[in-house]
Amino acid sequence: MDIRLRVWRQAGPSDKGRMVTYDVKDISPDASFLEMLDVLNERLIVDGDEPIAFDHDCREGICGMCGMMINGVAHGPLKATTTCQLHMRHFNDGDTIDVEPWRAAAFPVVRDLVVDRSAFDSIIQAGGYITAPTGTAPDAHATPVPKVDADAAFEAATCIGCGACVAACPNGSAMLFTAAKVGHLGLLPQGQPERDSRVVGMVAAQDEAGFGGCTNAGECTTVCPKGIPLTLIGRLNSDYRKAATGRRG
Ligand code: SF4
Ligand code: FES
Numbered sequence: 001m002d003i004r005l006r007v008w009r010q011a012g013p014s015d016k017g018r019m020v021t022y023d024v025k026d027i028s029p030d031a032s033f034l035e036m037l038d039v040l041n042e043r044l045i046v047d048g049d050e051p052i053a054f055d056h057d058c059r060e061g062i063c064g065m066c067g068m069m070i071n072g073v074a075h076g077p078l079k080a081t082t083t084c085q086l087h088m089r090h091f092n093d094g095d096t097i098d099v100e101p102w103r104a105a106a107f108p109v110v111r112d113l114v115v116d117r118s119a120f121d122s123i124i125q126a127g128g129y130i131t132a133p134t135g136t137a138p139d140a141h142a143t144p145v146p147k148v149d150a151d152a153a154f155e156a157a158t159c160i161g162c163g164a165c166v167a168a169c170p171n172g173s174a175m176l177f178t179a180a181k182v183g184h185l186g187l188l189p190q191g192q193p194e195r196d197s198r199v200v201g202m203v204a205a206q207d208e209a210g211f212g213g214c215t216n217a218g219e220c221t222t223v224c225p226k227g228i229p230l231t232l233i234g235r236l237n238s239d240y241r242k243a244a245t246g247r248r249g
Pocket of ligand 1: 225
């Protein structure tokens with residue numbers, strides 16, 4: 001496949017940045033999107049040019065490091081798919097593809113396609129944990145968890161923290177991410193002691209980090225590679241209301 005790429009190049013946080021056009025030739029349809037960028041980067045290095053900076057790690061859809069706007073869509077055109085799991089066969093020979101970093105106030109661009117997502121860390125630090133006694137691991141059946149709760153908690157726990165939900169949201173809101181983390185722990189017995197302080201703390205951290213408010217646009221769940229459902233945001237709102245008013249139960 002021959003592809004024309006228009007890629008956002010930005011030398012650093014204070015650089016203005018611009019789109020640069022590259023022609024990439026003879027790409028296998030079975031190459032992943034990141035492998036296609038690797039091929040381009042190898043050529044740029046051989047030519048003495050700066051390679052395109054982009055985040056990646058596992059390349060199997062589980063770490064949440066990769067992520068870029070591909071033709072204006074977070075993670076590209078394939079539903080429930082991370083950028084590293086997107087293959088070139090989903091494009092057409094001769095296509096022109098625009099590639100940009102996440103665009104969100106709380107995710108400043110570091111370089112090219114790399115953004116600083118440490119704002120997510122501040123939300124996790126505000127409550128994304130449980131307190132448990134140290135010592136040997138308890139027996140697996142020591143704390144019974146109803147199957148329906150275990151399944152719902154597992155679904156929430158599949159959030160990989162990629163940030164696509166923020167990039168897709170017209171308000172730059174992190175609500176789907178926060179709701180996944182609040183829901184994951186709040187659905188389990190082990191998460192009950194800190195349930196109220198967790199939701200209040202994580203929502204406050206989200207606001208402090210500069211994420212926008214949620215207006216139920218729903219764009220987040222559409223691009224989420226793990227299919228985190230909007231119902232978790234409803235659950236967060238309910239939890240938050242009960243925690244803030246002391247009316248749980
Ligand atoms: S909710 Fe989905 S889109 Fe948002 S960070 Fe988690 S996995 Fe990524
Ligand atoms: S590189 Fe790990 S999810 Fe894409």
